Amino acid sequence: MIQLKDISKVYTLGTQEVEVLRNISLEIKPGEFLSLVGPSGSGKSTLMNILGCLDKPTRGSYFFEGVSVADLSDDQLAEIRNKKIGFVFQSFHLLPRINALQNVELPLIYAGVPRSKRKEKAREVLAAVDLADRIYHKPNELSGGQCQRVAIARALVNNPQIILADEPTGNLDTKSGNEILQIFEKLNRQGVTLVIVTHDLSIARRAHRIVTLRDGEIIKDEVRRGE
Amino acid sequence: MIQLKDISKVYTLGTQEVEVLRNISLEIKPGEFLSLVGPSGSGKSTLMNILGCLDKPTRGSYFFEGVSVADLSDDQLAEIRNKKIGFVFQSFHLLPRINALQNVELPLIYAGVPRSKRKEKAREVLAAVDLADRIYHKPNELSGGQCQRVAIARALVNNPQIILADEPTGNLDTKSGNEILQIFEKLNRQGVTLVIVTHDLSIARRAHRIVTLRDGEIIKDEVRRGE
Ligand SMILES: Nc1ncnc2c1ncn2[C@@H]1O[C@H](COP(=O)(O)OP(=O)(O)OP(=O)(O)O)[C@@H](O)[C@H]1O
Numbered sequence: 051m052i053q054l055k056d057i058s059k060v061y062t063l064g065t066q067e068v069e070v071l072r073n074i075s076l077e078i079k080p081g082e083f084l085s086l087v088g089p090s091g092s093g094k095s096t097l098m099n100i101l102g103c104l105d106k107p108t109r110g111s112y113f114f115e116g117v118s119v120a121d122l123s124d125d126q127l128a129e130i131r132n133k134k135i136g137f138v139f140q141s142f143h144l145l146p147r148i149n150a151l152q153n154v155e156l157p158l159i160y161a162g163v164p165r166s167k168r169k170e171k172a173r174e175v176l177a178a179v180d181l182a183d184r185i186y187h188k189p190n191e192l193s194g195g196q197c198q199r200v201a202i203a204r205a206l207v208n209n210p211q212i213i214l215a216d217e218p219t220g221n222l223d224t225k226s227g228n229e230i231l232q233i234f235e236k237l238n239r240q241g242v243t244l245v246i247v248t249h250d251l252s253i254a255r256r257a258h259r260i261v262t263l264r265d266g267e268i269i270k271d272e273v274r275r276g277e
Numbered sequence: 278m279i280q281l282k283d284i285s286k287v288y289t290l291g292t293q294e295v296e297v298l299r300n301i302s303l304e305i306k307p308g309e310f311l312s313l314v315g316p317s318g319s320g321k322s323t324l325m326n327i328l329g330c331l332d333k334p335t336r337g338s339y340f341f342e343g344v345s346v347a348d349l350s351d352d353q354l355a356e357i358r359n360k361k362i363g364f365v366f367q368s369f370h371l372l373p374r375i376n377a378l379q380n381v382e383l384p385l386i387y388a389g390v391p392r393s394k395r396k397e398k399a400r401e402v403l404a405a406v407d408l409a410d411r412i413y414h415k416p417n418e419l420s421g422g423q424c425q426r427v428a429i430a431r432a433l434v435n436n437p438q439i440i441l442a443d444e445p446t447g448n449l450d451t452k453s454g455n456e457i458l459q460i461f462e463k464l465n466r467q468g469v470t471l472v473i474v475t476h477d478l479s480i481a482r483r484a485h486r487i488v489t490l491r492d493g494e495i496i497k498d499e500v501r502r503g504e
Pocket residue numbers: 184187190191192193194195196221222223288289290295297315316317318319320321322323324367
């Protein structure tokens with residue numbers, strides 16, 4: 051389903067070049083549960099942004115369901131991002147002037163879902179992440195972990211076939227973090243592909259496969275047996 | 278040094294009242310190392326904002342070094358926040374249009390420190406959090422964990438006598454998180470008071486005392502012996 055081949059990403063800051071990803075090759079099959087780990091600054095979010103069609107690599111190819119992403123128009127990319135991929139951002143990216151319910155409804159609005167169905171679905175996923183009593187709060191009226199859960203709910207609301215979650219439990223206590231993992235694992239058992247960036251090794255170990263980054267390169271790609 | 282007595286915090290959202298802290302009484306002695314834990318939404322950041330003189334309680338009293346904070350002018354509060362308290366925000370609050378070095382210099386500018394001394398001190402703390410090669414990057418050119426470390430450096434740069442750190446390692450891998458804890462612990466051994474909100478129990482257990490919140494109340498306040 052996902053094939054990255056020799057992906058590199060270079061940023062130019064003034065006169066300096068910052069090489070953030072180098073020769074990344076990675077294949078992710080439908081329904082896999084993969085965790086992506088590595089030190090702070092090693093390139094995990096940059097790789098996730100490329101996987102999520104939010105950023106373009108400097109070199110290399112990305113095939114999504116057999117199609118070369120580099121050849122797609124902006125509209126086609128937006129369609130993939132809205133309908134096929136659920137992205138949980140490390141810094142949430144909630145819209146500050148609308149409340150939790152409205153934030154979660156946004157992907158449904160883009161997908162053309164009728165109003166009453168939207169409200170019902172958005173409420174449902176917010177209840178699933180234990181925020182039923184906070185749906186009218188705006189982001190600045192929510193705790194850090196509550197904002198994180200709104201971002202998670204928003205990523206799930208369109209029933210995506212692949213979930214890319216960038217440190218989805220960093221602001222959650224162990225119990226809430228576990229509840230989120232269980233939601234993800236249940237979706238994975240139903241066939242949803244799951245890629246989770248995490249610094250929490252107890253979460254990383256729940257994946258079937260752990261990919262380790264260091265200084266922009268994959269230094270380890272390990273399938274876990276019998277777990 | 279710090280005395281909270283019967284502190285309550287109530288938010289009004291439309292016609293609804295949200296009781297976020299209830300009858301919090303807490304005493305923190307100079308040089309203590311306390312961790313503050315509890316479920317997402319339990320009131321930890323709200324309590325930290327009151328401790329950091331960033332927010333006022335709805336009821337109750339706060340004595341900081343024997344002075345009633347409610348009786349201080351805005352200028353006096355700003356002075357305490359700048360000179361005595363180092364605050365690491367859960368969502369960092371870096372200024373987006375200036376780089377890491379300039380963000381870390383800000384408290385030194387407010388404190389009237391001369392330019393060359395400022396630059397030197399800001400570089401020094403950024404090197405201590407392992408960001409020497411990223412000082413000219415702006416926040417959107419930094420990883421999540423790098424932004425977190427800039428926020429930490431900024432909190433330390435004025436040599437505060439009390440550090441309030443709201444989930445300072447949530448975006449850091451184990452090794453970087455440990456390095457940050459060691460910086461905090463070293464300052465604590467030199468007499469700096471340390472209050473850390475964390476969801477990571479391995480970090481919480483390094484404190485001398487663990488205060489547990491649930492639904493806005495302190496349900497446990499435990500000094501740890503022999504550790
Ligand atoms: N401005 C506000 N108006 C209404 N409710 C608020 C406001 N700010 C915070 N809250 C509510 O106060 C409660 C406590 O928030 P707080 O940020 O202190 O929690 P926390 O313990 O830091 O959580 P986390 O671990 O998720 O960061 C939450 O339930 C939140 O929804």
